[in-house]
Amino acid sequence: MQAAFVVVVIVLVGLVAYLTYLRNKKRREAFAAWAGGRGWTYVAEDNSVIGRFDGTPFGRGDHQRAHNVVTGMRDGRPIVAFDYSYQTHSTDSNGNRTTTTHRYNVMSIGLPAHLPTLEVCRESVLNKVGRALGFRDIEFENEEFNRRFNISCKDRKFASDVLHPRMMQWLLDNEGPGWRMDRADLVCWDSGRISPEVVDRQLGYLDAIADQVPRFVWQDRGAQ
Numbered sequence: 001m002q003a004a005f006v007v008v009v010i011v012l013v014g015l016v017a018y019l020t021y022l023r024n025k026k027r028r029e030a031f032a033a034w035a036g037g038r039g040w041t042y043v044a045e046d047n048s049v050i051g052r053f054d055g056t057p058f059g060r061g062d063h064q065r066a067h068n069v070v071t072g073m074r075d076g077r078p079i080v081a082f083d084y085s086y087q088t089h090s091t092d093s094n095g096n097r098t099t100t101t102h103r104y105n106v107m108s109i110g111l112p113a114h115l116p117t118l119e120v121c122r123e124s125v126l127n128k129v130g131r132a133l134g135f136r137d138i139e140f141e142n143e144e145f146n147r148r149f150n151i152s153c154k155d156r157k158f159a160s161d162v163l164h165p166r167m168m169q170w171l172l173d174n175e176g177p178g179w180r181m182d183r184a185d186l187v188c189w190d191s192g193r194i195s196p197e198v199v200d201r202q203l204g205y206l207d208a209i210a211d212q213v214p215r216f217v218w219q220d221r222g223a224q
C-alpha cells in the first residue's frame with residue numbers, strides 16, 4: 001500500500017512538472033512571436049543583463065536569473081525588458097530551511113547622456129519607520145509628494161532639476177512602479193512577471209518620465 005502511494009506521488013509530481021514545462025514553453029513561444037512582430041530580439045534566458053543594473057531589486061539573494069529577455073528599439077530609444085528572480089533563505093528555530101523566490105518585471109530605456117543616480121519609489125512602511133527614527137530622504141515643497149514618494153539621490157540639485165513641480169504632479173496623478181536613473185538607463189521594476197501588456201505600459205511610463213526631463217539637464221551633461 002505504501003509503495004503504491006509513493007508511485008502515485010511520483011507520477012503526480014512528474015505530471016505537474018510536465019504541465020509546468022508546457023506552460024512555460026507556450027509562454028516563451030508567444031513572447032518570441034510578439035517580440036519578433038515588433039522587430040525586437042527575444043532570448044529565453046540571458047543573465048548578463050543583470051550586471052547592467054545596480055540598486056533595487058538587484059544585488060540581493062542568490063540564484064539571480066533573467067528570463068524572457070526582450071531587446072530592441074522603441075520610438076528611437078533602446079529598450080530592455082525581462083523577468084528577474086532571485087532567492088533568499090531562512091531557517092526556523094528547528095533548523096528547517098525555507099527558500100523564497102522573489103520575482104520582478106524589469107524594463108529600461110536608454111538615455112542620451114549619463115546621469116547621476118536618482119531613485120524614486122512609492123513610500124513604504126519601511127520608509128515611514130525610517131522617518132520616525134530620524135532617517136530622511138530628499139524632501140520638496142510639495143508635502144503630498146513627500147508623503148507618497150521616497151527620493152534617493154546624492155546630488156540634491158540634480159534631483160530638484162528632474163523632479164520639478166510639473167513632474168511631481170504628473171507622478172502623483174499617474175500610478176506607476178519604482179524607477180531609477182542609472183547612468184545612461186532609466187529603469188523601472190515591479191513585482192510579478194512581464195507580459196506584452198506590462199511591457200507596453202511600463203515602457204510608456206518611462207518614456208513619459210524621460211520626456212519631462214528639462215532640456216538643460218541633458219545639455220549640462222553633453223547630450224546632443
